[in-house]
Amino acid sequence: RAAGMLSGCLKPVMVIGSQAMLFPEMAARLSAAVERLGVPVFLAGTARGLLGRDHPLQMRHHRRVALGDADLVLLAGMPFDFRLDYGRSVNRMAGVIAINRSAHDLYLNRHPSLAIHTDPCICLLSLAEEAGRPSPLWASWTESLRKMDRGRESVIREMAETKRGPMNPLDLLMRLDGSLPDNSVLVADGGDFAASASYIIRPRSPLSWLDPGVFGTLGVGAGFALGAKLCRPASDVVIIYGDGAAGYSLQEFDTFARHGVGVVAVVGNDASWSQIARDQVEILGDDVATRLAHSDYHVVAEGFGGRGILLRDPSRTRKALSSALKTAGRGTPVLINAVIGTTDFRRGSISM
Secondary structure, eight states, rough: OOOHHHHHOOOEEEEEEEEGSSSSGGHHHHHHHHHHHHOOEEGGGTTTTOOOSSSSTTTOOOHHHHHHHOOOEEEEEEEEGGGGGGGSOOOTTTTEEEEEOHHHTTTTSSSOOOESSOOHHHHHHHHHHHHHHGGGGGGGHHHHHHHHHHHHHHHHHHHHHHHHHHOHHHHHHHHHTTTTTTTTTEEEEEEEEHHHHHSOOOOOOHHHHHHHTTTTTTTTTHHHHHHHHHHHHTTEEEEEEEEEHHHHHHHHHHHHHTOOOOOOEEEEOOSSSSHHHHHHHHHSSTTTTBBBBOOOOHHHHHOOOOOOEEEEOGGGGHHHHHHHHHHHHHTOEEEEEEEOOOTTTTTTOOOO
16 A cells, blocks of 8 residues: 555655664665665664765755655654644644654654554565656756755755854854764764754764653763774774753763773863743743853863863864874764854754
8 A cells, every 4th residue: 555655646755764763784775775765865863874874865964844745755763743843743634654663653743544554664664666667757856856955955054154253153063074984983962062063974884873762861962972883993983962961961971081082072062051041031031041152071081081172173173083083983972062053953853
């Protein structure tokens, strides 16, 4: 039935969530299956990086617009929760195929046209075999989504050029993306800075992105990074920290140093819980409990036996990261304290 629905549509969109990655040894097969299906896809959670850095089928921006225009939505391992506006952003006339391990989540907030209660990875592998070749009628639709993506990338580049404190966080993230090695494993831990990174920094390969998950469980950074580095010692493991989230696990630099675990952390230091402050000030007119300080996080890392780098000039980003990766390669953890300003890039991001 799912294959038949695919063959009869003109504007399909697929969204793949973390649940599809529960068989890590099958990541390469899943990636190949997504390519065979030929459906433009948005990746969420630990599914980020499934198709590599620049795959033509992967869309990164304007997901809500795409879901509103699509005539078929295939949801693999992700419910209609706040990330998808509880299903309200999906075209009411579109067919919906939902694949989920949870019978409850299959029907959460919006009933699909076809509910498949099974593992999303296994289901997509089977669907790719059943569906055959992608429809040539999808080409113009896919290109229209790519065009929107390119337009959004252009807007982000323009926003990155605006002066925002010592460093514009978008400019910093773009420079980091251009400097990260292909073997990088990225751990995002934070609110505004880390979430901005998810739009700008492109994971290089499957299973190379870890974040706090749908519940926003801040504090996972150091633990995830430790596990990733021990699992993949030859990879460059980089934590993208918000300065608020860094306070939860910065002390693990002691663990990194004592055990010779060469992890690099980049702290976006804007002296604020920015994701909360931005909307709190607008809604309540008060920034209480959102203010921090431009603390010397790099000095803290050195106190635990690591190396610290203070970064205030965006033009030195590549040099700072290169130096940090070399030091980490010798078993010494490094923290780059990047002093940044704030932007309105993610205005309205809090779900109420």
